Amino acid sequence: MTSPHMYRYDEFDARFVAERVEQFRSQVARRLSGELTEDQFKPLRLMNGLYLQLHAYMLRIAVPYGTLSSRQMRKLAHIARKYDKGFGHFTTRTNMQFHWIRLVDVPDILAELASVEMHCIQTSGNCVRNVTADQFAGATAEEIEDPRPLCEIIRQWSSLHPEFVFLARKFKIAVGATHTDRAALQWHDMAVQIVRNDEGRTGYLVMAGGGMGRTPYVAHVMKEFVEREDILAYLEAVLRVYNMDSRRDNIHKQRIKILINTIGVEEMRRRVEREFAELKAMGTLQLPAEELARITAYFAPPKFETLPDAMPQGDAAFENWKKTNIHAHRAPGHAIATITLKAIGQVPGDISADQMDAIAGMMDAFSVGEIRVTHEQNLVLPHVRQKDLPAIFARLQALDLATPNSGLITDIIACPGLDYCDLANARSIPIAQTIAKRFADLDRQHAIGELKIKISGCINACGHHHAGHIGILGVDKKGVEFYQLLLGGSGAEDASIGQIMGPGFGEHEIADAVERVVEAYLIQRHPGERFLDTYRRIGMAPFKAAAYREMEAA
């Protein structure tokens, strides 16, 4: 049960990554000796995912489409222990960040990563970043096909693509294959949804122009149906138009969302179609069926045991965990288990080296050696037997990883914020902790139902605040942290942009304001309505009145 069904490096991949490690080793040596100045070195380190953050260097490691093997998880645990402070942080881009890295250690860390087919290439800079996917890929019965083979093809195509190494800005791509969107597709620079047309043929719906940050936009559909063999040509056409036509004179206007919303989606489609026709005529980017088949074979589903659907029963704690953290699997007798990294009062997305090692053991014992990282900063065991769930739950409980809150109000996304990030204006993590503690009572969480809170410590929106049912944005108001409240955002298939409520709240007011908004929802909601549905029905006014009520009285 320990051979994960995922892409394995071929000799070209392995050699390329190994060469990059040695290249960076030489670059670090030359920086330390003074042959390279900081201005010369900075772009080189960023190309290898190395930032200088608030307290130290930070290394961002790519987790392609969120899939990790147990061997890789053990390596991350080892790196956390040997080179960092014994823990790591999973991000909303499904990457792992280490926040306490020494420059002199980075070449060795990259060599360690290369030994398990991992790297930090294109986790920073104005290039195509790590491709993300639905965390239930290959495990859910809902999907048309596993989106990861296409992710891997996109990864190979976009890695050091000579035309797209110096884009106007970063470029993020996600792939999904279900109607239910767990990968925030519409919030990406470009996204592919695997679809089936009226003739029953599988192909790709391509979206572009989504993005958060200073000017949030939900993506436009660029083309409803792209044939399989044309997908790289079409994606390349979109990127080429972006690369050629995007502004480069104002950092706030250089994402593809600005280009598309400036020239209009019709004009963007026209320009893309022109490039697409040319690329197609050249024929060099046509995806050969045999290459698709070769890549797809790496992701062939495991041979699931023939088991009856028989969900084990247990005590209240187990039943509560099952209620939110277990999802239906494509194979009878199996399940998908979400491990939230959101124990009440903990740092969202943080995981200790000991937890990583223990989870690697569980991956081998229960889930064909494989795990997924989600954009909500959680983990997913994709292929577990229903009969193993009690044992899995018990082991997770011992690790303090059995919090039964997937999709509930305490399953909060938070960026590292001012506790770690050099760009942040305000802290995010303590706000997440305070809100989680406020709503810790599980009965209350169940009564509230699905409610996604997402917190960013600055306008760059790593914490996806625009896409939160309740979003929180930290701002700096004359050196003091303030928090804007946004309502009505969604990162799912019903994507929408959260609306700013009004004046911000102080650090000690924001949790109260959130609580008053939630109380208003509980009063106003119709049976079966989620918070988001109620907001969409009744609008901002009742929530705004509730949120500011106490403040006006004070």
Added chain:
Amino acid sequence: MLFENNYMILMYSLAFAPAKCELAPMATTHPQMLTCNRLRDGDILYWKDGDWVLFQKDGEIFTDPAAAEIALAAAQKDVTGNRIVAPYLFDVMPDGRPVKEREIIRAAGPTVQRHLGKQARQTNGQTT
């Protein structure tokens, strides 16, 4: 709907975006300190008497802006000497407490993990 939201965001941006820019050009009445990161490990350092110390509380406080600028210029020798990166001045209260939350956290460590960062280390006037 979309447009309205973007307008709000734009208004918001205009209201808050200058916050960061305020730092540099604004004539400061606060005393200042000089800080940087050590090149080889990124550790945070503070200027004192022509060299660097590990803890903010041991650093030199400049009440005279001209003296602060002279120290910043002097620190360039460690930039060109490949010892440090990104030196800059920041505002402190007369007792040396940083004015901005950012510098308080930078000097101490993450507020959510009190066992990490400078706050977890012994301060003994140690230099680099």
